[in-house]
Amino acid sequence: MRGQRSSDTPAAGTPLLLVAADPRRRTGRTPWGRVLVGVVIAALVGGAAVATAGTLVSQRIAEGFAVRDATSDTAALARVVVEPALVDAIADPDAPESERVAARARLADAVAGELRAGSAVRMKLWAADGTVLWSDEPRLVGERFPLGDEDLQALDTDRSDAEVSDLAEPENRYERGHGPLLEAYQAVHTPSGQALLFEAYERYDDVVARAADLRGAFAALAFGTVAVVLALLVPLLLWLLLRIRSGQRARERLLGRALDAEAAERRRMAADLHDGPVQDVAGLALSLGADPATTDAAAALRRAVSSLRGSMSAIRPAAPERDGLGAALDDVCARARAAGLTTSVHVPESVDASPAALLAVVRFVREAVANVVTHAHASVVDVQVGTTGPGPSVDAAVDRGLVVTVTDDGVGFDATRATDPGRPGHLGTTLLREIAEDTGGSLELDTAPGAGTTWRLTVPVDAEALR
Structure with a gap:
């Protein structure tokens, strides 16, 4: 659910830049035209x-x-x-x-x-x-x-x-x-x-x-030979690039069909859960709640319904390009709500960004919220999404980007620990860094022991497909 942002969430201090924005890191389709020209x-x-x-x-x-x-x-x-x-x-x-x-x-x-x-x-x-x-x-x-x-x-x-x-x-x-x-x-x-x-x-x-005269004759022969070789090489190279591109498109179509089949199966499973076990357990909880003797059992059943609905969100998460970024972020925050945290999500009514940028935001919030639930011992988590251009806290390499912050009021930690992604037990931090690196964006961390944690990701609005 969407709620009000907590105004008393503690601030940690000076943000630590973990990943600097660099458009050259963006992944996506191979620029075959530039490859051929090169x-x-x-x-x-x-x-x-x-x-x-x-x-x-x-x-x-x-x-x-x-x-x-x-x-x-x-x-x-x-x-x-x-x-x-x-x-x-x-x-x-x-x-x-x-x-x-x-x-x-x-x-x-x-x-x-x-x-x-x-x-x-x-x-x-x-x-x-x-x-x-x-x-x-x-x-x-x-x-x-x-x-x-x-x-x-x-x-x-x-x-x-x-x-x-x-x-x-x-x-x-x-x-x-x-x-x-x-x-x-x-x-x-x-x-x-x-x-x-x-x-x-x-x-x-x-x-x-x-x-x-002799040099001119040799030069004509040498440059003529180079011209002939290029005349033969360029069509062959173009043919090879077209074959490679055709193969890539075929693989993309196969992958798309596989993902569509997986999504259809997930929708079917989610519908079956919603129309069957979830409705039955919800009805049983409602009937038991009317009897004071079974109040505890009703509460347990309601928690089970919440857990099942969270599982349904995981099985069939909302897609940001189909259902909207706000709905997708609400879904990924279901785990925090099921764990008893007060959650708030603030997203602009209209977000003009590529599907890859929206997906990166959803992935980032999912991982950050999972870290909060697992490690922060927090009671409040706040998600904010906005747009920005170059500024004091954003690398100038990003012309315009989505800025998403995930803030909690938990125990915090020593920010320098996040600079060593190879340390065991920090897979979540590594995943957050990889999202920034894959999109060419930047990642900042603002935390300290006992002061809560704020993660801030800036993603180019025109980010290409993540690998």
Whole structure:
């Protein structure tokens, strides 16, 4: 029954927050749309990361290929064009000047086409002692510069190699206006077998451009592969998600039918109790109450009727979405009334909340009242339901919620004991915490020894189905 709230119920003190509101804890149906979007985004990011990493690696590989190509081109030029144009006079300091000039002119004519094509910025022919025997830059001819270890090794082993030019060196002073250069060198031989070193300088930008072409080809292949994989993966993933969702709906329908069957059986049992034993015992109690000699027996029978009606409420409890939240809370307080406690339930006329939120309130009040009956040694229990938004005692994560308080005037207890849900004998407290956690709501406790107890639950009005 509904009664007046006890105005002298003792207050315990500062409430203790046992569970903070957190909407991320809410349970319910799997958000398949967000799952699909998340998987696609993860695939895109992962594919892009793989393709980008592969592209960067290919850049280095492509640069290596381009350097090797430049080296190979220089070696071919030296073997096919330069070496056949050499005469002994070009490297013989004792040869007449006219013959040396003719030898240099012969070499210049041989490589003129390459120079005109722009494939090389500069060409040089070195003697083993570092003397420049010929160059397309005449001012270098006859000058002597020390050869590096790589140059000498190329002369000794008759191999080709390449490296980025150090334009700070004096022998490269006439190439400084062309930007970074790649110098490739190859040993060549005069008809008499004297080893000379041929060098060709290419623009390094050309090497980078060739590397970029290779990198672009690899990037197109890599990203194209990722796009094809996604095009095949997304429909398959969508099909799997639809199958999973269909299976989930089938399970939900089966569960709903099972619950409907259980509810129907409970209604039948409750009706049988109401129309049979309850009516018979109530009638017998009424007839015995008229005789003073059987007053005690009548009182016992009335208590039995109250107990049976409490059992009927347990068998067929009122559903908040069907019978109203007030009726459902009245039902769950039947145990307290049967135990002789003065109970009061205050619920707004209209409560705008999801069925899951209403069910959470009913579960919470059932457990809290059961704790009062079992442990509190109280005489009064009061249930209050209201609505609220963010406030000093409500976590800001809850935009709007149902606030339900269960207050008793019992013996109370040390609130810190409730912070250890693993302690034996505190199953009821654990269940209250789980209701708050399942809905993403908050739970507060206000109690102290000898000061009564107040439980306060805040549930989001849009809470989803409890697990």
